[in-house]
Amino acid sequence: MSDASRTTAVSRAPAEGKAGRLETGWRAALLTCVAAALLVLPPAAEALDEAFLIGLFTRIFIFALAAVSLDLILGFGGMVSFGHSAYFGAGAYVVGILSFHAAGGEAPAWPFSLPWMESAVAAWPLAVAAAALLALLVGAVSLRTSGMYFIMITLAFAQMLYYFFVSLEVYGGDDGLSIAGKNNLPGLDLENEASFYYLCLLILVVFLLIGRRLVHSRFGMVLQGCKENEQRMLALGFPVYRYKLAAFVMAGAVAGLAGALMANYMGFVSPGLMHWTVSGEIMVMVILGGMGTLAGPVIGAFVLLLLEEILSAYMEHWMIVLGPVMVLVVLFARRGIWGWFQRGDPDG
Amino acid sequence: MSILLVLEQVLNGLQFGVMLFLMAAGLTLVFGIMGMINLAHGSLYMVGAYICATVYQLTGSFWLALAATLCASALVGIAVERIALRTLYSRDHLDQVLATFGLILFFNELTKIIWGPRALFLDVPAALSGSVQIIPGVDYPLYRLAIIAVGGLVAFSLYWLIVRTRMGMMIRASASNREIIGALGVNVPLLYTLVFGLGAMLAGLAGAMAGPVWSVEVGMGENILILTFVVIVIGGIGSVRGALLGSCLVGFIDTMGRAFLPASLGLFLDPATANGVGASLASMSIYIFMAAILVWKPSGLLPVHARP
Amino acid sequence: MAEALLTARRLTKAYGALKATDSLSLDVIHGEIHAVIGPNGAGKTTAIKQLSGEVASDQGTIHLGGRDITRQPMHERARLGLARSFQITSVFGGFTAEDNVAMAVQAHDGHSFRFWRRARSEAALREPARRTLEQVGLGGRGGVIARNLAHGEQRQLEIAMALATDPSLLLLDEPMAGMGPDEANRMVALLGGLKGRVAILLVEHDMDAVFALADRVTVLVSGREVATGSPDAIRADPVVRQAYLGEDA
Numbered sequence: 001m002s003d004a005s006r007t008t009a010v011s012r013a014p015a016e017g018k019a020g021r022l023e024t025g026w027r028a029a030l031l032t033c034v035a036a037a038l039l040v041l042p043p044a045a046e047a048l049d050e051a052f053l054i055g056l057f058t059r060i061f062i063f064a065l066a067a068v069s070l071d072l073i074l075g076f077g078g079m080v081s082f083g084h085s086a087y088f089g090a091g092a093y094v095v096g097i098l099s100f101h102a103a104g105g106e107a108p109a110w111p112f113s114l115p116w117m118e119s120a121v122a123a124w125p126l127a128v129a130a131a132a133l134l135a136l137l138v139g140a141v142s143l144r145t146s147g148m149y150f151i152m153i154t155l156a157f158a159q160m161l162y163y164f165f166v167s168l169e170v171y172g173g174d175d176g177l178s179i180a181g182k183n184n185l186p187g188l189d190l191e192n193e194a195s196f197y198y199l200c201l202l203i204l205v206v207f208l209l210i211g212r213r214l215v216h217s218r219f220g221m222v223l224q225g226c227k228e229n230e231q232r233m234l235a236l237g238f239p240v241y242r243y244k245l246a247a248f249v250m251a252g253a254v255a256g257l258a259g260a261l262m263a264n265y266m267g268f269v270s271p272g273l274m275h276w277t278v279s280g281e282i283m284v285m286v287i288l289g290g291m292g293t294l295a296g297p298v299i300g301a302f303v304l305l306l307l308e309e310i311l312s313a314y315m316e317h318w319m320i321v322l323g324p325v326m327v328l329v330v331l332f333a334r335r336g337i338w339g340w341f342q343r344g345d346p347d348g
Numbered sequence: 349m350s351i352l353l354v355l356e357q358v359l360n361g362l363q364f365g366v367m368l369f370l371m372a373a374g375l376t377l378v379f380g381i382m383g384m385i386n387l388a389h390g391s392l393y394m395v396g397a398y399i400c401a402t403v404y405q406l407t408g409s410f411w412l413a414l415a416a417t418l419c420a421s422a423l424v425g426i427a428v429e430r431i432a433l434r435t436l437y438s439r440d441h442l443d444q445v446l447a448t449f450g451l452i453l454f455f456n457e458l459t460k461i462i463w464g465p466r467a468l469f470l471d472v473p474a475a476l477s478g479s480v481q482i483i484p485g486v487d488y489p490l491y492r493l494a495i496i497a498v499g500g501l502v503a504f505s506l507y508w509l510i511v512r513t514r515m516g517m518m519i520r521a522s523a524s525n526r527e528i529i530g531a532l533g534v535n536v537p538l539l540y541t542l543v544f545g546l547g548a549m550l551a552g553l554a555g556a557m558a559g560p561v562w563s564v565e566v567g568m569g570e571n572i573l574i575l576t577f578v579v580i581v582i583g584g585i586g587s588v589r590g591a592l593l594g595s596c597l598v599g600f601i602d603t604m605g606r607a608f609l610p611a612s613l614g615l616f617l618d619p620a621t622a623n624g625v626g627a628s629l630a631s632m633s634i635y636i637f638m639a640a641i642l643v644w645k646p647s648g649l650l651p652v653h654a655r656p
Numbered sequence: 657m658a659e660a661l662l663t664a665r666r667l668t669k670a671y672g673a674l675k676a677t678d679s680l681s682l683d684v685i686h687g688e689i690h691a692v693i694g695p696n697g698a699g700k701t702t703a704i705k706q707l708s709g710e711v712a713s714d715q716g717t718i719h720l721g722g723r724d725i726t727r728q729p730m731h732e733r734a735r736l737g738l739a740r741s742f743q744i745t746s747v748f749g750g751f752t753a754e755d756n757v758a759m760a761v762q763a764h765d766g767h768s769f770r771f772w773r774r775a776r777s778e779a780a781l782r783e784p785a786r787r788t789l790e791q792v793g794l795g796g797r798g799g800v801i802a803r804n805l806a807h808g809e810q811r812q813l814e815i816a817m818a819l820a821t822d823p824s825l826l827l828l829d830e831p832m833a834g835m836g837p838d839e840a841n842r843m844v845a846l847l848g849g850l851k852g853r854v855a856i857l858l859v860e861h862d863m864d865a866v867f868a869l870a871d872r873v874t875v876l877v878s879g880r881e882v883a884t885g886s887p888d889a890i891r892a893d894p895v896v897r898q899a900y901l902g903e904d905a
Contacts, residue, residue, distance in 0.1 A: 080442045141639045144646045148385045148441055148585060152577040153642065159574045160635035167627040218762055218770040218778075225759050228748040235708065235746070236763035236821060237734030243768065276574065280449045287446055317461055323454030327432060330439075330447045 038201060042194035054193045055265075060305050061200040062261045065207060067285040067297035069254035074283070075291030076215055077247050078227030082151050083138065083158030084282050087252035089274030090134050091127035091259025093165065096177040096269035098123045103180045120183035120190070124260045131256020132249050134161075139248035143241055146230075158279055165271040176270025183264055190264060200261055204298070207254060211294050223247050227292075284326055290336030299337050352486050357607045358600070359482075363492045365599025366499025370554035371576040372583070372591035373506055374547020380586020380652060381522045382437050382540055387448035388428065389551055389576070390569025391455035396421040396552025397564045398459060401468045404559075410473030417556040418549050425548020429541055437540070456566050467565035495557050502550065506588055519543065575602075578638050584648025593649055598634050605630035661686045661855050662825055667706050667716035668879075669699075676702035678879035680716070682857075684825060689847065689856045691866045694876035700859040701743055703876070704829045707857070708740045709733045721824065734763070739823035741814040743830050743859075747802045753813055754798035757785035760820035784820060792816040792846055808839030815846060819854070826856045832865055844868055867891070 038057070045053040066088050073079040102117035116122045142153040166174050182190040190196050214220050222243045225233050233240050263269045272278075281304065289300025311318035333339075375389045399420045404413035432451060436444050471477075472491045479487035510516035518534050554572075562568070579598050583590025610626025617625065641649065662684040669677045677699040684690045692700050705711035707718060709730035717726045725733050734740075748756050758781040762768060765780070775781060789798050792812045797805065802813060811831055818826050831847070832840045844865050847856065851869075860866050866873065867887045874884040875896050883893050890896055 074442075080445065082445060141642055144642060148379055149581055149647070151385055151441060151445060152581050153638070156574055156578050156581070156635055156638060160632050163631040164628050167624075167631045169624050169627075213772050213774075216774045216776065217772055218768045218775045218781075220771075221755075221759060221762065221775045222768045225748055225751075228750055229746060231710075231742075232746050232748060232817075233759075233763075234730045235710075235734055235740050235742075236760050236817065237731050238763050238768065239731050246769070276570065280446075284446065284449070287442070317457050319453045319457040320461065323450040323452070323457065326450030326453070327447045330443050330450070331435060334443070 042197050046194075051193070054197050056305070056309060058193075058197045058200050058265055060301050061197075061204045062258050062265060063282065063285060063305060064298040064301035065200075065204050065261070066255050066258040067282050067289070067301045068204075068207060068211060068294060069251045069258065070282050071286045071291055071294070071297045072211065072214070072223075072254075073244075073247050073251045074286055075293065075296070076220065076227060077223040077244060078230075079143075079244060079248065080151050081142075081154045081248070081251075082276070082279050082283065083154035083156075084251075084255055085274045085276065085278035086138065086158035086161045087131040087135055087255035088259040088262065088278065088282070089161065089165070089269075089271070091131045091256030092263035092269045092273050093171070093259075094127035094130045094256075095123050095183065095260045095263035096179055097171060098126070099179045099181075099183070100171065100177050118181075118184055120185040120264075123183050124257060127260035128253045128256045131259065132253035134256075135249045135252020136245070139245045139252070143244050143248065155276055155279070158274060159276055162271050162274040162276070165274065172270070174271060176268055176272070178268040179263060182267075183260075196264070200265075203257070203261070208294055208298070215294070219243065219246070288326075288329055288336055290338030293336075293338050296336050296338040303337060352483075353607075355483070355486060356488065357603055359488055359492065359496070360607075361600035361603035362596065363495050363499075363599070364603055365596040366496055367554050367558060367572070368575060368579050368599055369499055369592055369595035370502060370550045370557075371572055372579040372595055373502070373588050374543075374550045375576055376580045376583065376586055376588060376591045377519065377543050378547055379580065381519060381543055384433065384437055385441050385444045385448070386433065387445060387573065388433075388451040388455065389547070390571075390573030391452055392421050392425055392428075392548045392551040392569070393555040393558070393572060394455065394459060394564075394566070394569035395424055396555030397559050397568060398463055398468070398555075399552070400556035401470050401559050401564050402463075404470060404473075410475075414553075414556055417552050421552020421555070422545045422549040425551075426541055426545045428548075429544040433544070434537070434540075452570065455569075459566050465566065467563040468559075469563055470559040472560045491560060495561075498553070498557065502553075503592055510588060515539070515542070575634070578634055580648075582638055582641050582648060584651035586652040587648070587650045590648055590650035590652075597637070601637055602630075602634050605633035609633070659685055661721060662707070662857070663717075663719040664703075664707060665717045667703065667718070668714045669702050669706055669711060670714055675699075675879050677706065677713075680876070680879060680881055682874060682881065682884075684855050684857050685872075686824075687852045687855055688871040689851055689858055689869050691858045691860060691870035691873045692876060693860065693863070693866055693873060697878075698876040699879035700876055701829055702879075704740065704827050704857070704859055708738060708827055734821065735766075737822075737824035738827060739818035739821050739825070740827035741811070741818055741829060741831055743833060745807070745810045745814060747810055747813050747817070749801075749803035751802055752799050753789060753794055753802055753805060753809075753816075754782065754785050756802050756813055757788050757798075757816050757820050758782055760817040761785050761788075764821040788816045788820045789813075791819065793842065806839075808835050808842065811835065811839075811843065812846065815843075819850075823854060826850075826854055828856060828858050828860075830860055831858070832860060832862045840865060 041057060042054050045051055066084065070081065070084045073081055098117035138154065138157045142150055142157065145153060165171065171177055182196065184190070185199070188195050188199065190199065215224070222233070222238060225238070226240055226244060230240055259273065262273065285300035285304050286297045287300070288304055289298065290296030307322070308318070311321060315321075371389065371393060375386065378384055378386050378389070396417045400413045400417040403416045404410055407413065428451070432447065436447055472489075476491040476494050479489050480493065482488050510519055518539055522539070555569075558564075558568070575598060579591060579594035582597060583592070583594030606627075609630045610623045613622040613626045613629075616622070660683040662682070664680065664682040667677050667680045667682075668675065680699070680703060682692075682703070692703065694700055702711065706713045709725075709728060709732070713726065717724060719725065720733070720736055720738060723736065725736060728736070748759065751759070755776070758775070761781050761784045762775070786798060789795055792815050794809060794812055794816060797809060802810065805813060815828075815831065828847075832843055835843065840862060847858070847869055850856065858866070858870065870887055872884060873887055873890040875882050875890060883890060883896050885893065
């Protein structure tokens with residue numbers, strides 16, 4: 001039943017996380033190359049007169065952040081949340097609304113407009129907090145269920161928020177709000193494309209490092225246990241609901257941060273950010289890259305957005321290609337791109 | 349006056365509920381029997397609407413268009429089931445969600461290629477145009493009454509199918525216990541295909557009837573799909589009775605909220621604010637209702653009785 | 657019975673018209689191995705589910721160590737000292753055997769809102785896990801991914817996970833199910849070695865194992881208790897012979 005050579009190999013080296021199976025030297029070399037390439041990208045792009053690449057990669061970093069946050073609950077915790085765009089959009093709207101008031105937008109029920117509202121130091125934590133609170137409310141209800149119910153409910157709540165902002169005429173309704181300028185961050189000029197690029201990259205890297213600690217901590221083990229076998233976790237005495245809700249809120253909070261960055265990147269916010277297809281796209285990034293790993297969603301965001309960029313340059317109806325590609329990925333490449341890099345994985 | 353207005357809104361709610369029921373009845377069976385979450389059900393609704401619109405414009409006969417829609421949507425449904433969905437039954441829900449999400453993108457784009465990005469508008473068929481006086485002083489569009497009648501007919505037929513026929517017995521058995529159905533010596537793949545085709549046909553019917561009420565456009569399927577999910581969550585997965593109850597509740601609450609919330613808030617707030625807040629709250633009302641139901645009954649109002 | 661560890665009274669659970677358990681009463685005394693036997697469909701697994709909290713009872717009460725746990729959810733009961741194994745092996749298939757047991761140690765330890773330290777390098781989790789694996793005879797197998805373990809080893813792993821939560825009562829649902837004779841003998845030896853240290857409620861079809869291990873036996877038929885007594889008394893009971901053993905032999 002069990003493959004003898006494999007089991008001995010595994011028992012000699014106590015199992016690490018799945019990413020740990022790639023040979024270390026090879027991985028370090030790859031990582032160094034990628035890091036170097038990303039660091040020199042802005043000056044190189046400007047030198048080559050391809051400055052749009054800076055924007056494209058900034059967008060990739062932002063979506064990667066959102067995708068990693070989703071993977072925390074989807075890939076590690078086994079919670080198939082189909083409403084991640086809600087937290088993403090909520091974070092974006094906090095930035096948009098604050099900037100709208102700071103600019104003295106005519107809002108009837110808001111008595112103050114203060115300069116701090118345009119400061120990233122204030123606006124971004126508020127965006128994170130708002131997204132976390134939203135995730136707490138949605139999670140508290142939807143985590144009472146599981147399976148298909150959970151998928152449908154998370155989707156429905158995200159759609160509720162979408163319709164809420166569509167009908168909220170004060171903040172632009174369907175058209176959304178445009179933002180006068182990027183948030184202020186002391187010591188860094190975010191209006192500079194390259195600075196904003198490096199900031200987004202830094203935030204992504206920091207979160208990946210934190211995520212690495214998190215998934216191997218006691219909390220992370222509980223989360224992975226819930227994915228493996230929730231019934232078992234309950235039988236062992238874990239109050240599973242509490243841990244899942246905590247993870248759900250964390251994921252929502254990070255998605256909120258990604259949303260705040262997105263609002264700055266785009267210069268406007270609209271209900272479109274919360275549309276259910278955005279949730280679907282983020283989820284595709286996670287699966288495409290390889291769920292249950294930290295590198296996977298980043299790769300997935302990179303590949304999907306690049307694919308979109310390229311396909312849309314050559315054909316108008318590129319979605320007709322992307323749709324079936326997704327079906328095929330699901331059917332035949334379940335472990336995602338990062339999975340191909342990993343050898344000797346027992347569930348291959 | 350206001351009583352009459354309420355009556356009109358009750359009928360509107362019922363009509364909306366009927367549309368939701370046509371979607372939910374098929375989908376809840378697919379969920380319950382195949383254990384399959386299918387996002388592409390909305391695409392069948394959209395396909396139905398487009399086919400009906402096209403045939404109607406070509407032939408000028410709504411009835412011919414309706415017949416064509418029923419056949420075509422059932423066929424498309426069966427084809428999709430045979431080609432793509434069949435392999436997904438044994439997969440986990442995540443795979444099903446992603447694959448059917450891919451199907452939606454495909455169908456939406458295909459529709460754009462065939463029919464173009466602009467919305468189509470349909471006229472109400474001549475035989476059903478105009479209004480009737482339902483009680484003295486209240487006129488109501490005949491077409492909407494016809495929708496309600498069709499919904500009643502479908503509900504009754506489904507009841508008959510599920511309670512009185514052999515196929516219905518199999519459907520009931522497999523909705524409450526998926527393992528039992530193989531043991532009964534039933535041709536399971538055929539049953540699945542038939543159930544899926546039936547669901548597709550009902551979705552197509554809903555799409556066809558929606559044409560003259562709302563516009564026919566790409567993306568119409570997803571809007572109603574998510575409302576259908578709300579219906580199924582409220583009613584309980586796999587339960588047609590639950591789908592009926594959920595549809596009516598969602599139809600009523602949504603319609604009533606939109607009709608009366610802004611005005612009721614106007615009693616406390618100034619009119620502009622009341623309108624804005626009222627519209628926002630109304631758009632959230634059914635989701636809040638769903639949350640309330642979930643806190644009270646996490647598996648819906650009329651869950652299918654299932655053995656562990 | 658004053659010294660009873662677990663007291664279940666008049667437990668009933670109906671699925672539609674079918675009563676899986678019907679006014680079932682049961683005591684487990686400190687340190688004893690108490691076997692529950694009965695023909696298929698007698699309600700044994702349902703009883704385990706009701707006791708562990710997986711299934712809510714329609715009627716009846718359950719006390720553990722004098723404390724009413726009838727309304728406690730499964731994870732609370734586990735924290736109060738009820739550990740269980742499942743009829744169909746239930747382990748964390750993608751984890752190593754040692755990870756599996758370490759998870760149980762962590763559950764007992766009670767501190768899982770810790771986000772920074774590597775759980776796999778915590779001696780407080782790994783040491784007890786290794787000791788427990790030794791104890792159930794899986795000493796050298798800690799690094800093996802659980803789903804690659806042989807069936808019998810997975811059953812042993814389940815026992816290790818249950819023991820690692822330091823329970824007062826083990827609920828074991830057919831621990832010998834699907835085992836070959838060698839594996840079954842090892843399991844009997846393992847459970848026999850636990851006698852006196854932890855109480856065990858054992859649902860089992862393997863009559864040799866039951867009569868070798870049990871201090872007391874309860875016979876269930878159609879969700880009802882028909883007899884409880886020492887293995888010898890049960891063997892001799894004419895009602896039992898007619899209702900159950902006769903059919904089975």
